[in-house]
Amino acid sequence: MTSNKTGWTLVFLFSLISVLIWTFMQSLSTRFVNISVTMTSLGQLTALVGTILLCITFILSTRLRAIERAFGGLDKVYVAHHIIGTVSFLLLLFHPLFLAIKFAMISASTALHFLIPSSDIALNAGIFSLTAMILFLLFTFFIKLNYQKWKITHKLLGTALLFALVHILFITSDISRNIILRYYIMAFVFIGIASFLYRSIFHIWLVKKYEYVVKDVKVSGSITNIILDAKEGQKLRHLPGQFVFISFPKIIKEFHPFTISSSPDEEGIRLSVKSLGDYTSNIQEIKKGDVALIEGPYGMFRSNAPSQIWIAGGIGITPFISLAKSLKDSKNNRDTKVDLYYVVGDKANAVFLEELNNIAKQNKNLRVITYFSAEKGRMNADFVSRSSGDLKDKDILLCGPVLMMRNLKEDFKKMGVKNSKIHMEEFALL
Numbered sequence: 532m533t534s535n536k537t538g539w540t541l542v543f544l545f546s547l548i549s550v551l552i553w554t555f556m557q558s559l560s561t562r563f564v565n566i567s568v569t570m571t572s573l574g575q576l577t578a579l580v581g582t583i584l585l586c587i588t589f590i591l592s593t594r595l596r597a598i599e600r601a602f603g604g605l606d607k608v609y610v611a612h613h614i615i616g617t618v619s620f621l622l623l624l625f626h627p628l629f630l631a632i633k634f635a636m637i638s639a640s641t642a643l644h645f646l647i648p649s650s651d652i653a654l655n656a657g658i659f660s661l662t663a664m665i666l667f668l669l670f671t672f673f674i675k676l677n678y679q680k681w682k683i684t685h686k687l688l689g690t691a692l693l694f695a696l697v698h699i700l701f702i703t704s705d706i707s708r709n710i711i712l713r714y715y716i717m718a719f720v721f722i723g724i725a726s727f728l729y730r731s732i733f734h735i736w737l738v739k740k741y742e743y744v745v746k747d748v749k750v751s752g753s754i755t756n757i758i759l760d761a762k763e764g765q766k767l768r769h770l771p772g773q774f775v776f777i778s779f780p781k782i783i784k785e786f787h788p789f790t791i792s793s794s795p796d797e798e799g800i801r802l803s804v805k806s807l808g809d810y811t812s813n814i815q816e817i818k819k820g821d822v823a824l825i826e827g828p829y830g831m832f833r834s835n836a837p838s839q840i841w842i843a844g845g846i847g848i849t850p851f852i853s854l855a856k857s858l859k860d861s862k863n864n865r866d867t868k869v870d871l872y873y874v875v876g877d878k879a880n881a882v883f884l885e886e887l888n889n890i891a892k893q894n895k896n897l898r899v900i901t902y903f904s905a906e907k908g909r910m911n912a913d914f915v916s917r918s919s920g921d922l923k924d925k926d927i928l929l930c931g932p933v934l935m936m937r938n939l940k941e942d943f944k945k946m947g948v949k950n951s952k953i954h955m956e957e958f959a960l961l
């Protein structure tokens with residue numbers, strides 16, 4: 532398990548560099564000499580940092596390995612994408628507002644002229660860029676759409692970046708006056724646009740898709756277990772706890788993320804899917820012999836700590852099955868002591884209990900503890916510490932419903948467990 536400090540440090544540094552170049556162009560005393568000039572300066576600063584951050588959100592969506600490593604897992608990359616995107620949007624929203632205040636000090640009509648389209652290409656491009664952001668982000672923050680429709684609106688945000696490029700190319704400002712600042716910002720905008728084109732169009736050809744064939748499908752209650760074999764020369768290499776994006780071109784073309792619930796040492800791979808919505812319900816129609824395309828693997832949900840607590844809620848058990856199986860296989864992990872808490876409503880929902888007990892029989896260091904919430908109520912950290920002893924030196928891995936993970940994390944922190952020792956895998960990419 533790696534921390535996501537590298538990624539965040541880089542984001543901070545890239546933003547800071549733009550501010551530093553801007554600062555060295557002119558003394559700060561002249562930049563903030565009176566209200567009107569201060570408004571211009573604030574407008575410029577919000578534009579610089581907002582643009583860098585906007586480009587970074589596109590770069591983060593490429594799913595490149597280096598980015599995943601820098602943030603400590605793809606789910607963390609998407610959390611960062613969400614946070615950075617929100618900050619960038621707010622900064623870019625304030626950019627014209629600060630400038631409008633400056634113009635309002637001359638007259639209300641000057642300010643109004645500045646905010647509505649005119650014959651000025653640069654200004655128009657800026658207005659269109661912000662309008663596109665406001666319009667398409669309504670569907671991220673306020674209007675709930677189903678995932679596929681939302682994804683289309685989110686991809687259209689690329690138009691905001693294209694308009695931003697025109698705005699930056701033609702506007703007369705510090706970016707046009709200072710060549711270093713100009714090239715610095717332009718480099719980011721071009722990388723942002725390249726990232727957008729890569730993920731939304733060219734990934735079809737550029738990102739490797741492994742071809743697999745369905746070997747078996749087993750339905751157990753609301754869980755469908757799909758066992759897949761690689762076609763000749765198509766086997767992907769994965770680590771325990773990782774996930775893939777999978778599509779079944781004949782039945783369901785969309786790619787959805789699922790954790791590999793088998794161990795890397797097994798011949799094929801197994802995915803265990805809980806029916807929740809359209810895709811996961813249709814998955815029961817998959818038959819032996821169907822072809823699947825797989826992108827990945829992704830994820831860094833594992834730990835090397837000698838003593839670990841794993842807590843799974845419902846279908847959140849999938850990464851732990853893979854991790855548990857590979858405990859005995861891997862020389863490095865053979866002495867790792869693990870207490871695995873399997874939290875489900877009742878015994879009927881503990882679909883993987885038998886399999887886990889069989890794994891535990893072969894590994895004395897693995898203890899499986901069931902927790903039936905219908906009987907005992909909400910799972911809490913007290914229960915874990917009573918059963919597993921002092922938690923401070925252990926790594927705690929959580930996977931399950933977001934609310935359960937957040938509550939447990941807070942409980943553990945109150946008990947004195949350090950934040951860095953608690954790791955969560957979310958089954959939703961924000």
Ligand SMILES: Cc1cc2nc3c(=O)[nH]c(=O)nc-3n(C[C@H](O)[C@H](O)[C@H](O)COP(=O)(O)OP(=O)(O)OC[C@H]3O[C@@H](n4cnc5c(N)ncnc54)[C@H](O)[C@@H]3O)c2cc1C
Pocket residue numbers: 606677678679774785786787788789790791803804805806807808809810811812846849850957958959960
């Ligand atoms: C890292 C990771 C690992 C996962 N592992 C498993 C697993 O082992 N077993 C399991 O049953 N489920 C797993 N999931 C959850 C699974 O991906 C969703 O339940 C499924 O995609 C929902 O699709 P749907 O159309 O059935 O439901 P919907 O109701 O359409 O979607 C429900 C939610 O799932 C997410 N989602 C939907 N489509 C996509 C997509 N194409 N890409 C990304 N997210 C999407 C969205 O957050 C959406 O709000 C995992 C998710 C992630 C992020």
